[in-house]
Amino acid sequence: MTKLTLFIVSDSVGETADLVAKAAASQFRQDLDTVSMKRFSHVEDESQLKEIAYLAKRQQAIVVYTLVKSSMREKIKDECRLNGLRCVDLLGSLLTEIGETVNEKPYEEPGLVRQLDEDYFKKIEAIEFAVKYDDGRDPRGVLKADIVLVGVSRTSKTPLSQYLAHRRYKVANVPLVPEVEPPEELFQIDPKKCFGLVISPHVLNSIRKERLIALGLKDDANYAQVERIEQELLHFERVVNKIGCKVINVSNRAVEETANLILSELSNS
Known part of the structure; x- marks a missing residue:
């Protein structure tokens, strides 16, 4: 042979x-x-x-x-x-x-194909991370994340997390509710990687009403009341002040615009 x-x-x-x-x-x-x-x-x-x-x-x-x-x-x-x-x-x-x-x-x-493969897998990893640590499911994700988002309900935390994940950033987001103490991990991270998402009470009132209707519920529930919203935003303000993080008003901003603001802040920090 x-x-x-x-x-x-x-x-x-x-x-x-x-x-x-x-x-x-x-x-x-x-x-x-x-x-x-x-x-x-x-x-x-x-x-x-x-x-x-x-x-x-x-x-x-x-x-x-x-x-x-x-x-x-x-x-x-x-x-x-x-x-x-x-x-x-x-x-x-x-x-x-x-x-x-x-x-x-x-x-x-x-080596370009290898770079493309690595880029793809980083994106998949970031997307899986955003899903795993969405909506404060596991506070440990706060310590592992590249970016942490905090805000009251319906401030686009989840779509923003996914958008940033497609840019290969690992994002954890945490909802802030007056009745629930925020996780201690929020106060252990570098505040420069944490961003508070705030919104106008009246804009949020409209968004929450639409959400209730979409779920087949009445739009006059406490969840959508302006008084309740203002209470939540006051709690939000206390928490972000304690963290010392940047606050972004998302009232009239598209997800892409908010994401670009966050990435700009990160690059300048």
Whole structure:
């Protein structure tokens, strides 16, 4: 049985080329332990390619590469030709086809797909965090959060938490009710990452009435009464003053606008 040796060359981690090479090799060697595979990751200098080609010649290896820079692809192709080596370019042809289709040039920046993957998983993690620590369900989330939102009911804490989570921020939100003592964790965090959401009593009165109607209830419940709302807002004021956090009036602001204000405050703190 002819020995099979594969050199995997990448300007990033090399996982893509490694998986493709294994898939191809498995069609000839059911036991991949009989296949010698050597991965060369983060290859970004042309001098490295010359050394890899030298080693590949000594071991009669097939060179499989994923290099995003056209100059690096040309270099390894030349080195393989000079050394009589077989080589496979897994990215070059596809990059060319895509470039011609969209009439654009590639960035030629190694590792972009990994950055995109990491960005995606950070977003998912932040969204799950916002759900887990929504509406004060677990005060421990206050200590773990990047941003903490406090406010009375119906001040857009939940949609704002989700919006910020899509921007990859871990957000916990805590409702403030006069009859319930706020969690101690609120007074243990850096006040710069805490934001109080306040709203006009009359605007909140209208929002709460609509909410009651949507639930099939009468709109004259205590929850929507202006007197009750003013009592809650007074309690809110006492709590945020104790925390020492920034207060944002959300009466006539869209969620996106409030989010941008918060992120601006964070960047300046």
